Structures are given as C-alpha cells and as structure tokens.
Amino acid sequence: MGSVILEAQELTKEYRHAIALDHINLQIEKGKIYGFIGRNGAGKTTFLRLVTGLAFPSGGTLALWGKTGMAKLQEQRKRIGCMIETPALFPAMTAYQNMEVQRIQRGIPDKAIIDKTLEMVGLKDTGRKSVRNFSLGMRQRLGIAIALLNTPEFLILDEPVNGLDPAGIVEVRNLLKSLNKEYGMTILISSHILEELYQTASEFLLIDKGRIIEEISEHELNERCKRHIAIKTADVQKALLVLEEKLGTDHFMLVSDDTIRLYDYLNDVERVAAVLADAHILVTGLSISGDTLEDYFLGKIGGMKYVQSPES
Numbered sequence: 001m002g003s004v005i006l007e008a009q010e011l012t013k014e015y016r017h018a019i020a021l022d023h024i025n026l027q028i029e030k031g032k033i034y035g036f037i038g039r040n041g042a043g044k045t046t047f048l049r050l051v052t053g054l055a056f057p058s059g060g061t062l063a064l065w066g067k068t069g070m071a072k073l074q075e076q077r078k079r080i081g082c083m084i085e086t087p088a089l090f091p092a093m094t095a096y097q098n099m100e101v102q103r104i105q106r107g108i109p110d111k112a113i114i115d116k117t118l119e120m121v122g123l124k125d126t127g128r129k130s131v132r133n134f135s136l137g138m139r140q141r142l143g144i145a146i147a148l149l150n151t152p153e154f155l156i157l158d159e160p161v162n163g164l165d166p167a168g169i170v171e172v173r174n175l176l177k178s179l180n181k182e183y184g185m186t187i188l189i190s191s192h193i194l195e196e197l198y199q200t201a202s203e204f205l206l207i208d209k210g211r212i213i214e215e216i217s218e219h220e221l222n223e224r225c226k227r228h229i230a231i232k233t234a235d236v237q238k239a240l241l242v243l244e245e246k247l248g249t250d251h252f253m254l255v256s257d258d259t260i261r262l263y264d265y266l267n268d269v270e271r272v273a274a275v276l277a278d279a280h281i282l283v284t285g286l287s288i289s290g291d292t293l294e295d296y297f298l299g300k301i302g303g304m305k306y307v308q309s310p311e312s
C-alpha cells in the first residue's frame, strides 16, 4: 500500500435539518487520482469543505499526512491546492494579472511561480488576451492554475468539468493526468457523472446520502462492467467444472451462491447452454449482461435508470 495522505474515520457533518456526512471512513493514497462520485446532495462538497478547512466536522477524525487536531491540520493544508467553488476571475484582466491578484492575496512571495504555473496548465502563451475571451475550458484551467499557486502535493477539485463541452472536458482531463504523471500530484476530483471521470481517475469513491457506498479501482470497475454471460443455477460447482472441462475455459467468476459470470463464448451462448444441459445442470437463467459505468453507479445507489440484471 502507498503512503496515506488523507484518512477520514467516522467523519460526520450534521446540519440542523440534514446529515450531510454520515460516519465516513476512507483513505487517499499518495500519487493516485481519485474520482469522488455521487448524486447532487450526496455530500461531496461537504467532505471537500471539511478537508480544506472551509467547514468543521460534527464528529469523527480527519488526518492529513498523519496529522490530526485543528492546528496541525491547518499547517498540513498548506500542502493542498483546491478549487471548490468556481473561481472568481476578473474578466477584464489577463490570465497573468488574475494570477498576480491571487498571489498577492495569498501572500505568496515568489513571482516566478505565476509563469511556471501558467505553463503547467498550458496558458502561458495567452499574453494580452483578457479572460472574457477565454473558452470555458481555458477559464477552468486558469482556476486550476490558481489552485496550483502554492505548489500543492494534493489537488482537490469540486466538479471541475461541470458545464464544459467535450473539448473542454478533454483539456481539463489531459491537464490533470499530466499533473499526476509529471509531478506525482495526488488528485481528488468530485463529479456526479461516473463516465466523465472514468478516463481520468484510477480509483473511485462512491458516495450516497452521506455514506461511502463503495471504493473501487478502475481495474475492478472494468471487471464488474465487462460483458459476460450470466449463468444462474443452483449447481454452481458442477457448472464450473463443466465450463472448464467441456469448454476449456477458466475465464469465469463466481459472483454469488447461484451465479457465474462467463467472459468467453459471448458469441456462442447456445453452446454454453448445450454443454450445461448435457451435464444435466438445471440452468434457471442464461443471458448476456454488462453494465455501462452509469448503470453500475446507479445500480449501487438504487437509481431509477438501473434495470436489475438477472443475477443481481
């Protein structure tokens, strides 16, 4: 396991009429890109606000780089860059001028950091162009540049691709990937759309009604969503043997007491049915399934769009 830079234990935030975060437990490891996924109102922003010190927890503990307690957390937060609300940009100013305002406001002495950061986000050559003439993607990259002014090790972005067109999404995605690859920056990005983050993040934290309902890696997510033949039978052990011996495959997974996922023979379901029948195995369901990412996510949170697959 890599080194843990953030750890939440039973972290809770209650408002007068709502529990925004309900005993959250999670860890963020150095050098990874995390997608924080949840519907509107799930608690994403609240969590990010607690991490960045914009709000205080009602219970539980938060540790940053192993440090806890108000004063130590505040010290560690200097190592974090964040863009939680859309950054207030001055439209009549250039990218450089906007950065200069932020640099002064935040008391960062090193002027050279502006050019360096604008270069990192690909805005160094925007010269005298004022922000009002920037595309949304460029504005968002400028917002990220502002979050990078303190050369953070950990970057937190709340819905950074909200409202962007596909080209803008690609711009931001490429930027985040290069920050991660070239500078080893750990990144936490929130979104309500899993598909959108899928190509950026390598780890996914699913949150619903203030609770973490799943932590899943990109690899596991791919496995779960992969197209397969779902075989439902009370006699799974015998069926597994038959698949191995008669079809010569071990590309399957037992997903429950009575369901097997077979990742081979997708174009020859009849053959699968025939060998199972020959072995006198009673099959109660045989179908090709595979979730889209969004189906998978909605399935986890019990969304309306989700159509339950036969095996679940």
Ligand SMILES: Nc1ncnc2c1ncn2[C@@H]1O[C@H](COP(=O)(O)OP(=O)(O)OP(=O)(O)O)[C@@H](O)[C@H]1O
Residues within 6 Å of the ligand: 015, 016, 017, 018, 019, 020, 038, 039, 040, 041, 042, 043, 044, 045, 046, 047, 192
């Ligand atoms: N300042 C507040 N006072 C009272 N309730 C709040 C406050 N901030 C958030 N909440 C409530 O806490 C819950 C979680 O909200 P939060 O903004 O964290 O969700 P979210 O996942 O970020 O959603 P969105 O994508 O819409 O911002 C919601 O029910 C929200 O109404």
